Amino acid sequence: MEIASQADTFQHVQAAHCENGVTTALLRHQGLEFMTEPLAFGMGSGLFYIQIPFLTVNNGPAISFRTMPGAIFKRTCKSLGVDITHKKFSSEDSARKFLDQKAEQKIPVGCQVGVFHLTYFPKEYRFHFNAHNLIVFGKEDNRYLISDPVMENTTTLSDEELTRVRFAKGTFAPRGHIYFPERVGVVTEDVIRKGIVKGIKRNVGDMLHIPGSVAGVDGIRHTSNHIRKWRDKLGLKKAGLYLGQIVRMQEEIGTGGGGFRFLYGAFLEQAAAYLHNDQVANISEDFTKSGDMWRASAIKMAGVYKGRLTEQKDFEEIADMLVEIRLVEKDAFKKLSKLNLGK
Incomplete structure (x- = not known):
């Protein structure tokens, strides 16, 4: 079935981890009510460990306890036969136009962002980390409606605020990365x-x-x-x-x-x-x-x-x-x- 335009019925999902939460919320929104954060994480083979050679983050060792950013969403959707779209952009303008199109269609989308300039994050959590994930599920009064799974409630960001984190510089620079389910079949x-x-x-x-x-x-x-x-x-x-x-x-x-x-x-x-x-x-x-x-x-x-x-x-x-x-x-x-x- 084609993805429905139902941003007004979007349900925020609070989760232990951002990509799991985004995956869970986007799939639930498309009718896959069985989806939970643990299932998304396990189907996506999210557990991992690596100390990346010759790379530092915040002047320290680059260590990750999870798989590569984006893999959980892609793998979980593929396992369930869900077609997806994901795009990166060469310019802020083209990224904004595509996002606005989805917001006008009321199609919730996942976005990869940096957290250092994420204004609703407490200052002590704002590190140079560019693999955070959130959902944009609409736009009202020229502000984007944001569902961040690690937050208790939804919030909003201005165009300037969202563009800044979507085009954060450094390791794993998101380049406006956007992704969402395109088509969901029968999942038995x-x-x-x-x-x-x-x-x-x-x-x-x-x-x-x-x-x-x-x-x-x-x-x-x-x-x-x-x-x-x-x-x-x-x-x-x-x-x-x-x-x-x-x-x-x-x-x-x-x-x-x-x-x-x-x-x-x-x-x-x-x-x-x-x-x-x-x-x-x-x-x-x-x-x-x-x-x-x-x-x-x-x-x-x-x-x-x-x-x-x-x-x-x-x-x-x-x-x-x-x-x-x-x-x-x-x-x-x-x-x-x-x-x-x-x-």
């Missing part, structure tokens, strides 16, 4: 089950079998090895700033961290009901454990960043915590890989 429970299985198998591959040492569970060990050397190599102050950056990437900016591990556990619980497989639900407990361990490591890292912990043994303890996390996640994904889930 069998389609949902196949989407769940595909998402799990792809996530197993991403975490266990990517070559090299910087991604997946081996990427966690890679970071652990770096942490052991930072105090001597960088000095205590800079090493503390690096650990603070990991905490920020984990808990504040939107790359997931411990929260994504809890979310993946919730996905497996919901997946178990669709797949009629209690073993899947049991493995969800491993990801809850991993989430708790990531949160504990963040507290320890924050102690170094704030100057309360200063010894090399503190860096060693943090590194050891990451080694333990790696083992838990590796074991959990190996368990998933051995299940007979079908195709």
Whole structure:
């Protein structure tokens, strides 16, 4: 069926993470009421880990606990047979005209933006991070209607404010990136089950079998090895700033961290009901454990960043915590890989 023009009936969805929330809200708006944030995250194989070589963010290591921006939306829609449109623009004017056209048609759309100049964000959350996602679901009194999934309520932005964040400069510059469902077919429970299985198998591959040492569970060990050397190599102050950056990437900016591990556990619980497989639900407990361990490591890292912990043994303890996390996640994904889930 063709996408309906129903911005006046758009329902804001508050979520733990922006892209999950955008995906959930846009698909629910098109009648896929079963969609939840955990299902969107799991079908989109959102769980990941990587320390990107030779790249820094806010003068610290570039670490992500999730897959590449945009992949969750694309993968989830593809699994469900939903056709999508996504565009980037060479000019602010062409980006504005396209968005205004969708707003006039009352078609809600996802937008990738930078958060540093996002005026409704508290100042302490405005970092140079260009992979945030929000929904524009209309325009009234020359202001865009904004549904940001990490906020409790909807808000508005002026043309100048929205253009500034849509064309933020730097790493992952959005270039006006806009995306939305184009056509939704009949989505049966069998389609949902196949989407769940595909998402799990792809996530197993991403975490266990990517070559090299910087991604997946081996990427966690890679970071652990770096942490052991930072105090001597960088000095205590800079090493503390690096650990603070990991905490920020984990808990504040939107790359997931411990929260994504809890979310993946919730996905497996919901997946178990669709797949009629209690073993899947049991493995969800491993990801809850991993989430708790990531949160504990963040507290320890924050102690170094704030100057309360200063010894090399503190860096060693943090590194050891990451080694333990790696083992838990590796074991959990190996368990998933051995299940007979079908195709």
